[in-house]
Amino acid sequence: MMRRIPTALIVAALALGASNQAIADTSGKRIALSNNYAGNSWRQAMLRSWDKVTSQAVEKGVVSAADAFTTAENQVTEQAAQIQNLILQGYDAIVINAASPEGLNGAVKEACDAGVTVVSFDGVVTEPCAWRIAVDFKQMGKDEVLYLADRLPDGGNLLEIRGLAGVFVDDEISAGIHDGVAETGKFKIVGSVHGNWAQDVAQKAVAGILPSLPEIAAVVTQGGDGYGAAQAFKAAGRPTPVIVMGNRHDELTWWKEQKDANNYETMSVSIAPGVSTLAFWVAQQVLDGQSVPKDLVVPFLRIDQDNLEENLATTEAGGVANVEYSLEDAKAVISAAGG
Amino acid sequence: MTYLARIGRQPWLWAWIAALTVWLATALFTGGQGAAEVMSAATTFGAFFVIVALGQMFVITLGPGNVDLSIPATMTLAGTVAMKVMDGANAMIPVGFLLAVAVGLGVGAINYGLIRFLRIPPIIATLSSSFIFQSAAIWYNRGLRIKPPEALADFATAKILGVPVLAVVVVLLAVVMHFVLVRTVYGRGVIAIGQNQRAAHLAGVPVERTRATTYVMCAVFASCCGYVLGAFSGGAALNMGEEYLLSSIAVVVIGGTSVAGGYANVPGLWGAALFLFLLVTMLNTFGAGAGVRLVLTGLIIIAVIVAASGGRKRDG
Numbered sequence: 001m002m003r004r005i006p007t008a009l010i011v012a013a014l015a016l017g018a019s020n021q022a023i024a025d026t027s028g029k030r031i032a033l034s035n036n037y038a039g040n041s042w043r044q045a046m047l048r049s050w051d052k053v054t055s056q057a058v059e060k061g062v063v064s065a066a067d068a069f070t071t072a073e074n075q076v077t078e079q080a081a082q083i084q085n086l087i088l089q090g091y092d093a094i095v096i097n098a099a100s101p102e103g104l105n106g107a108v109k110e111a112c113d114a115g116v117t118v119v120s121f122d123g124v125v126t127e128p129c130a131w132r133i134a135v136d137f138k139q140m141g142k143d144e145v146l147y148l149a150d151r152l153p154d155g156g157n158l159l160e161i162r163g164l165a166g167v168f169v170d171d172e173i174s175a176g177i178h179d180g181v182a183e184t185g186k187f188k189i190v191g192s193v194h195g196n197w198a199q200d201v202a203q204k205a206v207a208g209i210l211p212s213l214p215e216i217a218a219v220v221t222q223g224g225d226g227y228g229a230a231q232a233f234k235a236a237g238r239p240t241p242v243i244v245m246g247n248r249h250d251e252l253t254w255w256k257e258q259k260d261a262n263n264y265e266t267m268s269v270s271i272a273p274g275v276s277t278l279a280f281w282v283a284q285q286v287l288d289g290q291s292v293p294k295d296l297v298v299p300f301l302r303i304d305q306d307n308l309e310e311n312l313a314t315t316e317a318g319g320v321a322n323v324e325y326s327l328e329d330a331k332a333v334i335s336a337a338g339g
Numbered sequence: 340m341t342y343l344a345r346i347g348r349q350p351w352l353w354a355w356i357a358a359l360t361v362w363l364a365t366a367l368f369t370g371g372q373g374a375a376e377v378m379s380a381a382t383t384f385g386a387f388f389v390i391v392a393l394g395q396m397f398v399i400t401l402g403p404g405n406v407d408l409s410i411p412a413t414m415t416l417a418g419t420v421a422m423k424v425m426d427g428a429n430a431m432i433p434v435g436f437l438l439a440v441a442v443g444l445g446v447g448a449i450n451y452g453l454i455r456f457l458r459i460p461p462i463i464a465t466l467s468s469s470f471i472f473q474s475a476a477i478w479y480n481r482g483l484r485i486k487p488p489e490a491l492a493d494f495a496t497a498k499i500l501g502v503p504v505l506a507v508v509v510v511l512l513a514v515v516m517h518f519v520l521v522r523t524v525y526g527r528g529v530i531a532i533g534q535n536q537r538a539a540h541l542a543g544v545p546v547e548r549t550r551a552t553t554y555v556m557c558a559v560f561a562s563c564c565g566y567v568l569g570a571f572s573g574g575a576a577l578n579m580g581e582e583y584l585l586s587s588i589a590v591v592v593i594g595g596t597s598v599a600g601g602y603a604n605v606p607g608l609w610g611a612a613l614f615l616f617l618l619v620t621m622l623n624t625f626g627a628g629a630g631v632r633l634v635l636t637g638l639i640i641i642a643v644i645v646a647a648s649g650g651r652k653r654d655g
Contacts, residue, residue, distance in 0.1 A: 039473065040578050044482030072470060165629035193623050199484075200572035200579055207380040208620035211373025212365065227573060235383075235496060236376060250484055250573055318483030318574065 026287045029092040030065040031280065034082055036099035036123065037074040040198075041248065042224070045320045046097070046122075046273035053277040053324050063284060076103035083107040086116075093117035093283040097276070098125045101168065117286045121279035121298070122271070131286065133279050133296045133333075135271050137169050140300060141176025141220070144244045145184060147267050148218050151242060155186025156217025159209075159241075161195040161202050161229055163222045170194075173222050190214060195225035199250070203228030210236045218242040223270045226251040246270050247301060247321035252312045259308065268303040272323040281330030293337040350595025351607030353647040357593075357639070358614035365621040375501065377620060382506035385612035387571075389509050390564040391583050392590040392608045393516050394557030398461075399591055401550060402533040402600035405461050407557045409450060410587050411580030412469035414565030416476040417442040418575030421566050422485045429490045436566060443562030446472060447555030454554070455547065477577060484574035495571040505567065510609070517605035529553060533600030586615060593640060595647045607647075614643070 033050055037043055047068055054066030069086070071078045076099045084107055086094050094111055098104050098120055105127040111118050112129035121133035149155075160177060163170035181187045191209050195202025202225035210232060219229050223246025233240050240258070245251040247270035258264030275298050286292050301323055303311045315321045362381075366374035391410050398407045420442055421435035446468070453464035487495075497504040520526040528549045531539035540546050564583070569575035592598050593614060594607025618639060622632040 038477065041482035041484060041576065044477070044577070048481070162629070165633065191623065192626070194629060196582075198578055198581075199574075199576060200568060201582065203572055204384045204616070205619070205623065207384065208377065208616060209623045211376035211380070212369040212624045213373075231496075231573065236380075248484070250486070316483065318480075318485050 025289070026063050026284055027061045029063050029284075029287045030067075030090070031063055031093045031095060031283050031287075032086045032089075032091040033066070033068040033276065033280075034079060034086060034094055034096045035068060035070040036079050036097055038070045039074075040224075041318075041320050042273050045322055046276045049274040049322060049324050050276040050280065053274075054280055057280070057284070063287075066280060071099070074099055076100045080104055080107040083111060087111050087114050091116060093119065093287055095276070095279045095283050096120040096123075096125060096130075098123040101126050117283055119279050119283040119286065121275055128294070131282060131292065131294050131296070133275065133282060133298055135169075135275075135298050135300075137172035138176035138179070140269055140271075141173040141178075141222075142180040142183075143176075143269055143300070143302075144220050144267075145177055145180025145187065147244070148220070148242060149180075149184040149186055151265065152186070152217055155184075156188075157190040157214055158187045159206070159213065159216050159219045159229075160189050160192040161206065161219060161221045161225045162192060163194070163197045165194050170222065177220050187217075190216070195221070195228065197222060197224040199224065199228040199248075201225075201228070203232050206232035207235060210238065215239075216241045218244070220244055221246060224248055224251075226268075227254050230254055240264070242266050244269070245303075247272070247303070247315075249312075249315050249317060249319050249321070252303070252308065252315060252321060256308060256312055259305070265305050267305070268301075268321070270301050270321065271298060272301040273320055274322045274324040278325040278330055278333065281325060281327050282334065284327070285330060285334060290334070291339055292334050293339045296333055296337045299333070349604070349606075350602070350647050351604045351610055352595075353643055354594050354607045354610030354614055357643045358610050358617055361614060361617040361621045365617065365624050368621075368624055377617070379498070379501050379503065381613045381616045381620070383503040384616050385609065386503070386506045386509040387564055387568055388583075388586055388590050388612035388615065389513060389608050390567070391561050391587045392594070392612065393513065393605070394560035395587040396591045396594070396596050396603050396605070396608060397520075397529055397553045398557045399588070399596060399598060400529050400533045400600050400603040401553055402536060405550075405600065406588065407450065407465050407554065407561075408462060408584060409446065409465040409469035409472060409558070410561040411584045412472035412476070413443065413446045413558050413561040414568065414580035414583060415575065415577060416446070416472045416479075416565070417562035418565035418569035418579060419476045419480050419577075422487055422569050422575045423480050425485075425488050425491075427486050427488050429488045432488050432491050435488075435491075436563075439562045439566035440559055443559030444555060446562070447558030450558060451551045451554040455551070473577075480575075482577045484576055486574050487570040491570040492573070495567055505571070513605050513609060520603060520605060525549060525552065530601060530603065533597075533602070535601075589640065590615060593643050593647065 050068055071082055079099045104125050108118050108125050108127040108130050118130040120130050124132040124134050162174055191213050193205035193209050195205055206229050218241050221244050226243050226245040227250045229243050245255055245268040311321050398405050417439040421439045424438055425431040425435035450465050450468055453459045454461050528544040531544050590611040593611035596603040
């Protein structure tokens with residue numbers, strides 16, 4: 001009996017040593033993507049990026065599977081059931097873009113209790129056992145106004161195009177914009193409409209309010225709505241203000257056309273749909289036994305006047321400007337968060 | 340006097356009164372600035388509502404339970420297919436239009452087939468078929484947004500003396516559909532079926548043929564709307580039809596058409612479409628927050644519907 005204990009200790013020590021080794025350790029692991037919605041171009045690009053990056057990872061044997069599942073109805077109950085199924089199917093990690101920050105917490109807790117690693121991104125969950133790759137939406141809104149304060153030293157009137165009413169992201173970006181306006185003290189928001197992050201809805205809302213507005217110096221947006229705003233200004237025969245753009249191909253194309261025609265200057269700030277691949281690598285790192293802080297922050301995808309052409313060239317016609325993340329990028333994000 | 344009294348009882352009157360009131364309130368708030376431009380924008384965007392609502396009105400008039408919930412998915416599918424096939428080439432505009440119409444014919448046939456031959460209630464049939472159409476649109480183009488041909492986009496956004504060409508076309512379409520509703524055997528058949536399907540059948544109305552025509556027509560209107568909306572807004576997007584699900588029904592009901600079927604009118608559709616756009620514009624202009632805006636939108640719509648159905652002679 002006495003002699004067996006040191007042996008067990010040695011075995012344990014060897015096992016521990018091995019688990020700190022390279023990525024080959026996750027080669028038997030299976031990761032699932034639980035996605036709540038696929039009905040717009042951003043989500044389609046997100047799924048394509050996931051597919052591209054994870055299929056390469058599977059081929060190289062980094063993980064054994066990385067399957068994507070999307071719910072049909074964008075409903076909490078449906079996604080909760082989906083997560084429960086994924087637990088039963090024995091996935092080692094579930095990467096979630098959640099339909100609700102709180103609604104899935106029960107299912108997420110079940111997954112954690114079953115020993116499954118849960119990593120949420122974009123639509124993050126609040127359950128403490130899960131990892132969160134969140135976006136600092138407030139900073140995103142503020143960056144827009146800070147840029148405008150530089151561009152337009154005299155300030156002026158702003159038209160704000162918001163997203164979908166009642167959604168957390170919309171409130172955060174808008175709060176950031178209002179903070180920026182208060183801080184710079186140069187601008188006045190004279191109108192605010194909801195464009196639902198969609199070109200045609202934004203176009204309609206702006207066309208309605210525009211006739212009653214004074215001269216507009218700039219339009220602050222939330223992405224996906226810049227081109228619609230530009231169309232509405234054109235239809236109303238008003239001078240084109242500085243419109244902050246999102247990352248859709250038609251927004252960038254319009255910007256490029258204006259830049260070539262009359263040196264139009266603006267900027268674009270958005271979240272790359274490839275953030276799903278960042279979540280994938282974070283899940284892989286957690287499975288690999290690395291120490292990863294629970295709260296991580298995604299870098300913005302910012303496009304400026306001088307790197308517009310470069311970004312436009314890499315954006316698929318009709319698609320969304322995108323960045324796919326590598327294992328090294330994930331490690332950098334993790335170490336930036338103090339992991 | 341009797342003429343005035345008759346006008347006063349028209350169910351479509353309330354939508355028009357509401358639209359005008361909201362427009363005047365906006366104009367008063369801004370001191371008259373931009374009132375004409377607001378009306379011009381309202382006719383542009385109202386036109387899209389009217390196209391889909393024309394089809395939805397005929398479907399709803401067929402009687403309780405009849406409604407087409409596949410309109411958003413049909414719009415998306417038709418817009419996506421047409422834009423991709425045209426691929427920005429002016430020469431392909433007619434082909435794109437025919438394809439959009441073909442999508443509508445196909446969608447309508449599938450919807451009616453589910454209702455008639457599998458005996459699925461229309462709400463469930465059109466809701467479930469819409470998943471198929473939406474998925475087909477996703478599969479066909481993976482959410483990429485292709486620009487419409489230049490000439491088509493110019494047509495969709497053109498204005499003559501401040502009046503959008505598209506609105507003129509849709510007004511003409513509405514006039515035609517008004518006569519189809521009140522002057523043709525088909526239109527009277529739709530109303531008769533909505534009032535009493537058995538009586539209509541006994542009176543010799545070809546009930547199933549009329550229903551089939553109506554569902555197919557509704558899908559074709561939705562397809563055409565998707566085609567024009569794609570041209571207007573610079574391409575078809577996967578979520579382009581989203582807000583047309585509820586608004587297509589709201590426009591029909593606010594316009595004074597009975598949601599229980601059997602009573603319909605076309606003029607109310609235009610009034611209601613203008614009203615819906617002007618209402619959102621008014622609340623935006625007032626600077627109301629999103630919460631207040633949604634609550635007020637709900638309350639005002641309820642008020643108009645109550646007023647409209649109070650003015651309707653149900654026994655006549």
